[in-house]
Amino acid sequence: MIKPLRKRHLQIWTAIAMLLPIAIIFSWLVIPNPVPVKMLSASSIELLPVIQAKKETNQYCINIRSNADKTNWQLEWKNKLALTVPSADIYQTEDGSTDITKAQLIGRIEARGDYVFPLKSDSIQNNELNLVLYDFIHQTVIDLINFKYLRR
Amino acid sequence: MSASYSAVGWNRQKKIYDWLIAGFCIGYLALFISLTLLFNEQVTFETLLIRSTSTLAVLLLHVILAIGPLCRLNKKFLPLLYNRRHLGVTMFSLALIHGAFSTFQFHALSNTNPFVSLFTSNTNFGSLPAFPFQALGFFALIIFFLMAITSHDFWLHNLSPKVWKTLHMFVYLAYFLVVMHVMLGVIQYEKNPVFVIIIFVGAATLITLHLLAAFKERKVDTASFALHKEGFVQVCDVHEIADCRAKIFCIDKERIAVYRHDNKLYAIHNVCKHQGGPLGEGKILDGCITCPWHGYQYLPHNGQSPPPFKEKVSTYDVRVLENRVWLNPTPYPEGTERPGSPI
Numbered sequence: 001m002i003k004p005l006r007k008r009h010l011q012i013w014t015a016i017a018m019l020l021p022i023a024i025i026f027s028w029l030v031i032p033n034p035v036p037v038k039m040l041s042a043s044s045i046e047l048l049p050v051i052q053a054k055k056e057t058n059q060y061c062i063n064i065r066s067n068a069d070k071t072n073w074q075l076e077w078k079n080k081l082a083l084t085v086p087s088a089d090i091y092q093t094e095d096g097s098t099d100i101t102k103a104q105l106i107g108r109i110e111a112r113g114d115y116v117f118p119l120k121s122d123s124i125q126n127n128e129l130n131l132v133l134y135d136f137i138h139q140t141v142i143d144l145i146n147f148k149y150l151r152r
Numbered sequence: 153m154s155a156s157y158s159a160v161g162w163n164r165q166k167k168i169y170d171w172l173i174a175g176f177c178i179g180y181l182a183l184f185i186s187l188t189l190l191f192n193e194q195v196t197f198e199t200l201l202i203r204s205t206s207t208l209a210v211l212l213l214h215v216i217l218a219i220g221p222l223c224r225l226n227k228k229f230l231p232l233l234y235n236r237r238h239l240g241v242t243m244f245s246l247a248l249i250h251g252a253f254s255t256f257q258f259h260a261l262s263n264t265n266p267f268v269s270l271f272t273s274n275t276n277f278g279s280l281p282a283f284p285f286q287a288l289g290f291f292a293l294i295i296f297f298l299m300a301i302t303s304h305d306f307w308l309h310n311l312s313p314k315v316w317k318t319l320h321m322f323v324y325l326a327y328f329l330v331v332m333h334v335m336l337g338v339i340q341y342e343k344n345p346v347f348v349i350i351i352f353v354g355a356a357t358l359i360t361l362h363l364l365a366a367f368k369e370r371k372v373d374t375a376s377f378a379l380h381k382e383g384f385v386q387v388c389d390v391h392e393i394a395d396c397r398a399k400i401f402c403i404d405k406e407r408i409a410v411y412r413h414d415n416k417l418y419a420i421h422n423v424c425k426h427q428g429g430p431l432g433e434g435k436i437l438d439g440c441i442t443c444p445w446h447g448y449q450y451l452p453h454n455g456q457s458p459p460p461f462k463e464k465v466s467t468y469d470v471r472v473l474e475n476r477v478w479l480n481p482t483p484y485p486e487g488t489e490r491p492g493s494p495i
Contacts (some may be wrong), residue, residue, distance in 0.1 A: 001423065001428045001429075001430070002406065002423055002428060003373060003402070003405055003406060005317065006366065006369050006370075006373065008321070009321075009366055010363075010366040010367075010370070012321070013324075013359060013362040013363055013366060014363070016324060016327075016328065016359060017359045017363060018354050018364075019255065019328070020328060020331060020359070021352070021356070021359075022357065023328075023331070023332060024331065024335055024348070024351060024352055024355060025282065026280060027178075027332070027336055027339065027340075028339070028348050030280045030340075031281070031339065031340055031342070032281060032282040032340065041344050043214035044418065052197070061304055081161070082196065085258075086196070086198065086257050086258065090269070095258055108341065110195070110196070110199065111196050111199070112194045112196055113194030114194075117302050119301070136341075137274070137286075138258075138269075138273040138274070139273065139282075140278075152386065
């Protein structure tokens with residue numbers, strides 16, 4: 001290596017030494033909180049006994065489960081066919097809108113598989129549960145799913 | 153060393169090197185796929201391929217970038233440098249598989265052209281957590297592609313060493329883009345800090361190695377020599393140079409290697425014509441100064457490669473007076489014969 005090249009290497013790595021740690025730390029600090037709960041397979045978690053509501057499409061089947069006194073709730077998501085996106089986030093919205101910036105993140109699913117996510121009991125307001133299936137790569141809403149009369 | 157070009161100048165060392173690369177890659181992919189299937193049996197083939205190739209490519213990139221400074225810090229790592237370009241092409245191939253399958257899986261299932269979709273599906277350039285991280289990976293892949301297709305000596309000679317080296321130094325920009333591709337991509341969906349720690353440790357290791365090596369080299373470049381006489385500079389004692397080996401001195405702008413061979417001292421320019429390897433860190437094999445990087449050879453008394461090869465480096469005058477070595481830093485034209493100084 002010639003002297004100017006050695007000098008350029010030193011300059012480049014001095015710049016990387018200053019920029020890269022800052023970039024890594026900033027990227028780490030902006031990780032959304034809470035981050036999506038991932039890949040909770042149905043076999044690894046005990047399902048609550050009562051199915052309070054159910055929705056089924058060609059693509060997937062969704063069960064809203066609870067215990068007998070409706071103090072604990074779960075969202076059970078079963079993909080019947082592989083999704084056309086490799087992974088997607090499930091959000092809960094209060095008013096049925098599709099604005100995910102105001103929505104509560106429930107979890108992340110992949111193209112195939114069964115998933116179970118815990119739901120906060122107080123999150124089922126007015127006996128309703130509004131879910132948004134969101135493609136975070138293309139930033140588009142895939143589906144809006146509404147459940148009613150859950151505490152009846 | 154070659155008089156003409158062939159696709160790969162195979163020899164035993166290169167074959168061993170490539171078998172080790174292949175063995176490591178196959179072993180890593182097998183382990184990654186087995187563990188993923190064990191803990192997540194629902195995973196799709198595409199996802200498995202995207203994740204296994206990406207993690208392996210990032211790992212290989214770190215190894216590639218560590219080889220240079222490791223060799224400058226310790227000669228024992230020189231065998232790793234010998235066929236580094238095959239390691240680079242392997243890394244590019246894995247990154248290409250990752251990029252191709254990712255583009256297909258994430259962008260090919262709509263009416264929009266996948267490459268248009270890659271740049272238009274997310275335009276949140278002003279937001280760090282929602283930044284279009286895929287574009288960073290795409291540009292890094294373009295740099296790796298240009299490096300891979302120009303990695304052959306044919307391009308080194310035809311582009312000129314200056315252009316070739318400048319192009320290949322873009323690997324540092326590509327590394328920065330890869331780290332940010334990972335940090336703003338998959339890491340944004342991970343709550344396990346182990347991934348951040350791995351990336352941070354990798355970056356810290358590379359930065360430390362490169363800076364240590366650079367400061368070590370800087371010491372040689374800034375060494376001062378007090379005694380001057382008739383254009384000659386006193387550089388060391390004759391016993392400090394072992395037989396068939398050299399000592400490197402930087403007197404004015406460039407480094408000079410002073411070799412000891414057959415009880416004589418010879419001085420030649422330290423930079424190999426092939427890829428700028430440090431000739432003074434090599435040794436004399438079969439009467440030729442042999443570059444430690446890729447084995448290019450030069451005759452000590454005239455700096456010329458033995459026929460039929462045509463590479464030449466500058467030669468210098470060296471004298472021995474009362475066991476002290478005196479060196480004239482004014483170079484002779486490349487390939488000029490100098491008699492050497494008897495010890």
